[in-house]
Amino acid sequence: MSENVSPVNSSPVDEAITLHKFGGSSLADPACYQRVAGLLMQHGHPHDLVVVSAAGKTTNQLLALIEMAQQGIDFSHALNQLRQFQRQLVEELLCDPQEVLSLLDNELEALGNWLCYETVDHYTANSIVACGEVWSSRLLAAVLSEKGRKSCAIDARQFLVAQGDVSPVVDEALSRQQFTELCQNKRTSQRVITGFICRNEANQTLTLGRNGSDYSATLIAKLAGASTVNIWTDVAGVYSADPNLINEAALIEQLSLAEAEELARLGNPVLHHRTLQPLAQDNIALRVRSSFTPDAAFTEIGRRLGHVGDCIVNGAKDIALYTFENTVANQELVVGLEENGFFPLVITKKDQQLAVVLRSEVCSRFEEFLDSNNAENFAKDEQCGVISLLDAGVSWYRKLFAKIFAKESDWPVVLSDNGLSLSVIVPEKRVNILAYLLHQKIYSSPKRIGVALMGAGNIGQQWLNLFAEQQEKLENSFNLSLPLVAVGRSKGALVDFSGIKIDEWQQAFETCEPVASTDIVVKLASHPFDDLIVLDVSADQGLTDLYPELLNAGCHLISANKLAGSAPLSFYKDIKQLAYSNNCKWLYNASVGAGLPILYSINDLKRSGDKVEAISGVFSGTLSWLFENYDNSQPFSQLLLKALELGITEPDPRDDLSGKDKQRKLLILARESGFELELEDIAIESMVPAQLRDIPLDEFLARASQMDELMSSQYEAAAQNGEVVRYVAQFDDSGDEFKASVGLQTLPREHALAALTPSDNVFLVQSQWYQDNPLIIRGPGAGREVTAAAIESDLYNLIKELL
Template sequence: MTIENLIKHPDSATGKLAINIHKFGGSSLASSECIERVIDIICRHCQINDIVVVSANGGVTDQLFNLCQLAKDNENYQDALENLHFQLKGLIAQLLNEQNSTYLTKQLADDFALLDSWLAKALEKHRNDILAFGEIWSARLLSAVLNERICPSHAVDARDFIEVVSEQNTQVNYDVSRAKFNQIKQDHQLTIATGYIARDVDGRSCTLGRNGSDYSATIMAALTGAANVTLWTDVDGIYSADPRIVPAARKLHRLPNGVARELGRLGNPVLHVNTLKPLEEHATHLHVASSFDSETSGTEIGKFGFLAKQELSVTYSNDVLIVSSELLSSLSHADAIKRFDPICFDESKALMVIKQEQQKTVSQWCASKVGEVTFKPAAIIAVVGHKVASRGDVKARFKRALENTKTLDILSSTSEHSIICVLPDFCSPELTNLVHHEMTKDAKHIGVIVAGLGNIGKRFLEILPGQIKRQSVLENIHLVGLLSSKKALINTDGISPKQALIQFDKQAKDYDEALLLSWLKHHPYDELIVVDITPSETFSLLYREFFKEGIHVIGANKWAASSSTEYYNGLTALAEQNGSIWLGNTTVGAGLPINFAINDLRRSGDEIHAISGIFSGTLSWLFEQYDGSQPFSNLLKSALERGLTEPDPREDLSGRDVQRKLLILARLAGFTLSLEEIACQSLVPDELAQLTTQEFLAQADALDASFAEQLSKAKAQGKCLRYVAEFSAKDNQITAQVGLVFIDCDDAFANLNPCDNIFKVESQWYQSNPLIIQGPGAGRDVTAGGIHSDLVAICEQLSTKQHQVKIKGINE
């Protein structure tokens, strides 16, 4: 259970739950405000037996390094020491009550006395002990705040259990470390562990390098068999390029382990080379998320299927050296590759590319082999993705992107997950943006979930494969979910449209709204579209939750679009606020482009004055056929047998469906209107309205006399009967009604093909000669086609959509 639930139910902290590791970096703990955010994240995301790994509070490690340098240079460090002490005392006072603040401040004073002594008299001996203070203070403070306000916790010093070979070789002795940790951990308390620090086999304090707290977190996962590690940092994930350099960079929601390791090896600013090593033999998944925006989905690293393996990213470095030596073409070549893990190499040319900080160790190695060596500054740019080294199409695109750039060579990597180009000069932001565009321009992945697997839903799925082949804008959509009213099939690696219904029958599982929303909230796609082909009002109520998450909706379902004015306005505002696109071309007229036409007129600057027509295929058919040669009830039963009516024909005869369609069109035309403001004539007498369906059908002949009378009156006037919807906004007065009317026999509404819909739009531009749209208003093909039209329209809009990159200090 989460800490939040524990606070509400303190007696329920029992049972075995999978351990998760949460690591908070220095920027996440830099101030009292930041720490308050961390406390909130712990409350909502941690379980009581989880482990929290912390870095030093932001800036503290740098200040400790500065103190060591001042002491080493025999300069006065007292002012810097006092400033740091004052800063930390202030942080304690801001977060704790008086009693706890006094206790922690006393501990801090003792530490600073020891720190001063070491700086003055034993700097070299205790240098790492000095640097370790940052994490000790951070863990101690966070634990104290949790104990005071939230839940039982205890701070532990990682040097008491993590043992590594040496500071130069930070390989962990897992058996020893695990045994020591098991001795000091305390059940039913949240463990706050220090990152960055450990002890070597001789018991000396050592550090794990800059950003070593990430490494500490994954070491903890390996020690405990944790299910997940979350690195809470100041960015909201891993991107397809450095977003500070490439504004069009996309978040990589899921990264295969091997690809993530290669990004870290090549110097990704978020993934560090050692971080993933402890997880190589474990099923633990690593998450990168922002503590400054904890509700935004981050990046997950683990074992994934097809879709994640298609992702490509571009990285670069201007801090590399080309190493040339005859040693690299001899038997020593393999030794050099193993020892230095070069960025890339070419054995035939006796060269390799290394990071600048490796120059000294490479020089020493060459000297020990009595070989000459030269170093030349260079830069690299690389494309990284699952097994890209063996993908000819990726290599060809990479070369094409660089065809106008001066390059030295494209060299082999020690990993199959990258292709690396060596540049003689600085890799410019312009080049990085160019290569990123060429390599990832078609890489946006859009997930599609289809809700409703009736006749229209099945036809939509049948058409989908052909549409993907014909429409280039659909190349990167993936069918990832199928929903009926009670069953769901969700597959993050995609569902074959051709096999979708077979897979659904075999693999679908029961679900409820909470489970569905939980999955949708954490979907791993750049965009997600829900296609609602249900008639369910209950499902339409989920639109609010979809829009909160920035999910797009194609709604053939009329309920949301014809809901109360307040609710409808709230939905449209919520969709706009969160960048959700909501299309519903098939809510009226099946596949006829009436919604599109109204939107297009308004977008072009036209003003609509009136909308009218025959909006029901069922009523269109009935009144085209009804000429008095047979009773109306016989005709109605014939329509039912042909599948032209709802299972209960009163749904059609009530006019409610036509009333909702007129409301939807009036709102599209820009008018504020409610359902109650549209007069609706029901064709069902009161005495038949309360019967069961079977009772109604048995007594349907009670309709005949009334319809015969209406038909007789119409004929007497040389007219015919039609069920018409009418909306008018003329002379500053709005009127709207749906009902049975007498119309001229040569009227456009009087001469339709059976089941046709017809729409007449009068506007500023279409006055004396109104716009007429006519065609089939129902049917599997036209309705499924209309939904596909909306799908193409959304994907076209999304193809140019840019996400805001959330990085602390850039978007503030």
């Protein structure tokens, strides 16, 4: 076996098929042909399909010959140049070139005869242009054969049948049948097929238009049931801008089919709208790769959802701007353009004018269309260009885009119907520089971090007020963009990636169509930012249940909600693991102690090498106020009703008295200290008698005096011993047995938990290094202001970690 022969000599016919397409630049000279042949031997299988364009500038040469013949210009010299180029390719590439040269000479003689006709009609011109692909396929098949790979050249006109002259529509059913029959005995051969050409039912040659070979490739892949199409070209794929103009342009390694279709519609030279059409219904991956660096990274299209953040700047020059009077008739004409095969880059209007921008290649056909529809009073401008920006979250860039082009265009910025691109009409001579400026502005812009608030109640609104004061300061301090992009309430969420004005969010909420809670993760996952931070300031179990999805979507979390931190241990550990696996952060310092740095202190002790052994405290500002003011001079129930009237308690005071909230807080502190507990591992003593726990609120308040005897007796018993009654949450691992409980305790008056400041929380932390003299943290542990401040503190610290 020759060392150049592929180690894969044969493959089962049912093995996955890859189609390789090579453009003219990949076949520009003998070295290119050798490179392509070697690439197929290394990266392909014998049963794969190959589609080729005409070599180098052959198609342009053939078109020039046709034009010269039609104008009566002597074309003999140009024909000899073409002959010399094609013969040189054959002679340098093949050891035994005679058979191929003989066929080439016969075809060149026939071509010369065609050009001598008095008129070169449409179909004859197509046959002349088709020669380029025929020569390429035959030569490449011969080169492969000489390298030891059995190969055959196939003229696509043998099976590809279409109707229509200007933009042929392929009969897929008939073409598939004829392709299957044609290839029945050729499945073990490398089938090298002509691109760009097909035929009609009268056997007249048709061409598939601009980038027709790419369209041939995806179409034939569909007919053959191929799984992958590799379009090999002189660039490694789709870039963030034209790499020939902008050195900083970066390769975009993944594009959704929708993004690729939009980019093709906008006139990107790497892709074409028709190329992508066969992929729409089939699970075929399209890869754009460089034949010059086949092992380098490439662009893959089609096998994922739309991605955000990989912006693509596209500048289109070879276009024409048509303007019309903004009449009803012209509006109807413009609306129907796509149905008639025209895909405008831009449709816009200003004042009393409609504007339509089309690629120059369709202008003659478009003007025929206008004449047939009796369009009047239109003007054409060929001295314009279009700058477009494509991204799955492109709406975020509207302000930046409009700002850059405010003085460059007389036309408004246009957001595409699918929401994937922004475009603006500019002078043609400014296209390159404006594309460069836009690309530089986007890719050198500060880090962008979006903030989504879930829970716009009292605390949420307080945080919004605080954020309004701090937003600009944070942006300037960290050199970043920090827009508020979502506000969630019970009936849904307002989401706007272009940014929500804090003082206008309520009005915007009332006029928008809220995103349902079931769709919020999908919506947030499509954000266009470097990072997205979700603030959970709700008490919603449904939102807590979405934490795994939010983390898998790459969102960071800040929780004031205690439900996740005190959830079943398996869920809690899953959240921790998902945050780690997805390189996300989950901060929840506001869930215990509001603005007090209790969780920060625990983590600081752990980071310093210390070990937390016990924590105790009064974790309720409401209970601090009650016990500090209760002296048995009045019934406990009257003091409770006074606290309710002052707004110190929860709307239902039993939420304060039951101990459940303190039990959850203690569980969070214990877990943060390193203990794996379930909520049920913490014993709880409710201050609410059993007969009062499940009755309506009004009835509870009316019967609250039933607590008085218990509280009075507790107070008197403690007082007789010089002690006080407190509602204490604690865990202790310093002895032989781990203990955790929440309930009433009597404490010496000199105890740190005995001296309470009304509405404060007190935390006592004992560790290996803080034994006899515990670390004490005291201060307001509840309230809108301090909780909002804790959330803002977490936000500040999270931003620092992300930069």
